[in-house]
Amino acid sequence: MPTPSVPSRVRHPTDRRTALAEGITGWQLRHREVARTSRDTYLPQASADVLRHRIDAVLLGAPPGAVLSHLTAAALWRLEVPLMDDDRRVHLTVPPDRRVRSRADRLVHVASVPPPETRRVAGLLVTSPSRTWIDLAPLLPPGALLAVTDQMLSRRFPADEFPVVVARSHGRRGVARARAVMAIGDPLSGSPMESVLRWLIHEAGLPRPVLQHVVRHDGRFLGQVDMAWPDRRVLVEFDGNVHRDRKVFVDDIRRQNGLVLAGWTVLRFTSADVLGRPRQVVAAIGAALGFS
Structure with a gap:
């Protein structure tokens, strides 16, 4: 039978001096289950992705x-x-x-x-x-x-x-x-990437949108949208990862159809657009608002 591997003795963030004082040898500090975060600091590999554990390791020195x-x-x-x-x-x-x-x-x-x-x-x-x-x-x-x-x-x-x-x-x-x-901070922003999109709109000199605008038509609720310019009947939605869910996607399509039929121009963007095509995003919004 193969010899079972020796478990790591490093159970918490430590430095070399403390480890040696606890009887942990230099060879044991090189164990595959030990992460060396700096020249003199170590912690269990399993906790290397935990911010608090990395902080504890850094605070040792x-x-x-x-x-x-x-x-x-x-x-x-x-x-x-x-x-x-x-x-x-x-x-x-x-x-x-x-x-x-x-x-x-x-x-x-x-x-x-x-x-x-x-x-x-x-x-x-x-x-x-x-x-x-x-x-x-x-x-x-x-x-x-x-x-x-x-x-x-x-x-x-x-x-x-x-x-x-x-x-x-x-x-x-x-x-x-x-x-x-x-000057443009707003507690109604729906997500960090919506804030990034809003900065692009601001930087381009476009009018400031209304956030979380509730759209009604003939007294019927059509939806609460991320950003809107009600006087121009233009709205922008930012689709984060949650919109990949099938039910959310289906609901989005149905809501969008209702908004379009009610006379709204609907623009939808993802992080790939905001990060990869910012000029095109701003140009599309500007064109919809009549600033092309």
Whole structure:
């Protein structure tokens, strides 16, 4: 009978010094079920995709005063950030007097984060939602920042707080972008990719749409649509992955037929359109609105 494989002894995030003190040898740290996330940090392979475990591994070597920030803070605040590649690094902001470098598992930002701009999330020190938003401003494309803004508004983040954050961040990178985005934030945005589409519409100089517009005809409810220009009887729907479901697809077709028969121009786009053909998307909307 074949010899059974020896199970890994690494049960939690650890560094080499701690592992050796616990009797785990260098050979055991090279076990196939152990993920090496940096030169000196390890965690079980099965938990390498879990953000909290990657954070715990990075914090083993973090200096005093380090705060989880940027994309990591956004994830901990459950803010979905579109248009960004899958960045598995943990983002840390450290005080200017700390000598800490970025490495394979962490991206280090150097700045002061005063206590009023931090919160505790599941026991972790994280930048506040407002500080996270302004930190993301220079990092994200405008459409992605608008998606974050819309999500914050939908969770009742005070709209009048955004100008305050911008004002106190004078001179920082990304402030101009944050100012432009906050002006069109809307809590009614249905999804992050709808926010991205809305930024394209705004950037093209087209009229601002009404979000989640309810369409009725002869007193009959026809549907609630993603974006609409009621005065021009034009509407836009963004079809995410859920629209691939057969029942959803059938319902979409039936609703679209009703809207067209009621005199509406219906345009439907997917992420492939918004990301791959943005100019054509804007041109189609502009033509429907009579701005061609």
